[in-house]
Amino acid sequence: MDHVGPLLDEIAACRVCAEKLAHPPRPVVQLGAGARVVLIGQAPGRKVHDSGVPWDDDSGRRLRDWMGIAEADFYDPGKVAMLPMGFCYPGKASGGDMPPRPECAPLWHARALEVLPPDRLTLLIGTYAHARYAPGKGTLAERVRRGTGSPDVFVLPHPAWRSVLWMRDNPWFEADILPELRAAVAARIG
Numbered sequence: 001m002d003h004v005g006p007l008l009d010e011i012a013a014c015r016v017c018a019e020k021l022a023h024p025p026r027p028v029v030q031l032g033a034g035a036r037v038v039l040i041g042q043a044p045g046r047k048v049h050d051s052g053v054p055w056d057d058d059s060g061r062r063l064r065d066w067m068g069i070a071e072a073d074f075y076d077p078g079k080v081a082m083l084p085m086g087f088c089y090p091g092k093a094s095g096g097d098m099p100p101r102p103e104c105a106p107l108w109h110a111r112a113l114e115v116l117p118p119d120r121l122t123l124l125i126g127t128y129a130h131a132r133y134a135p136g137k138g139t140l141a142e143r144v145r146r147g148t149g150s151p152d153v154f155v156l157p158h159p160a161w162r163s164v165l166w167m168r169d170n171p172w173f174e175a176d177i178l179p180e181l182r183a184a185v186a187a188r189i190g
Contacts, residue, residue, distance in 0.1 A: 003115050004033050011087065011108060017101045027087035027104075028054050032077030033115050036188035039063075040109075040133060041084045041125040042158060043100035049089035054082040062159035063125070068182035069189065079189050081120075083112050085128040100128050119152075121188045123181075126158035141170050144177065154181050 011027050018025050028044040039055075047057045055063060055074070064074050073079050086100025087108065124133050127140070134148045134155050147155050154177070157163045167173055 002033070004031055007031070007111060007115065011112075014087070014107075016103045016107060017088070020101065021088060022091045023049070023089065025088045026052060028052055028082075028084070028089075029087055029108075029112070030054050030075070030077045030080065030082040031112055031115065032079070032081065034078040034117065035081035036117050036120045037067075037079060037123070037185055038081040038083060038113070038116060038120055039123045039125060040129040041082070042128050043084050043086035043097065044089045045097055046089055046092070054084070058161065059159045062163065066156070066159060066178055066181060067123075067185045068178075069185055073189050081112070081116055083109055085132065105132055121184050122153045123156055124148075124153065125156050130155055140166065141173075144170075144173060151184070154184070156181075 008029070008031060011029055014027055015025055026044075026049055028048055041055075044054065045057060045059075048054060053075075054060070060074075064071060067074070069080075084100060085105050086102075087104045088101060090098040090101055092098065122133070124130055130143055134143065134153070136143060136146065138146065140157055144155050144157060147153065156177075157166055157173075
């Protein structure tokens with residue numbers, strides 16, 4: 001039985017936080033029952049809100065490079081699921097975007113993760129995903145290096161332009177973490 005289609009329809013129709021957004025809601029997710037890689041990120045930015053395509057920006061290109069994955073595989077919902085902490089663009093704040101709306105993850109994540117294979121690889125991308133799924137104190141570098149203790153979960157910085165500076169200060173990420181990440185992605189994508 002296909003549980004994904006009806007769930008995606010429900011998510012697309014979600015208006016739970018509509019009155020708290022400065023624009024009409026446009027949930028941006030990618031989900032397929034066979035996806036063995038799941039990305040849990042922050043929230044769509046303005047460009048992604050406009051296109052409706054997850055990770056359709058420079059951050060997405062950098063993330064695909066980190067993962068060592070072709071664009072066609074990345075956007076195949078049967079291979080990769082994308083569940084941001086907030087499904088809609090939260091709006092602009094000084095210095096960047098507002099935080100993801102807090103309603104989405106508790107409302108949708110468990111149901112979405114339920115339809116995915118149990119032997120999946122999970123990428124926790126950015127501090128909002130870390131806080132929910134890999135809580136613990138420490139700097140970003142400490143959280144990424146520590147991980148969760150599971151080889152099936154990677155704790156990653158957000159791949160925004162600032163990550164280039166962070167990577168320069170933390171060369172172990174590119175030398176140690178990215179090869180492991182690419183191997184784990186390749187093992188799930190096939």
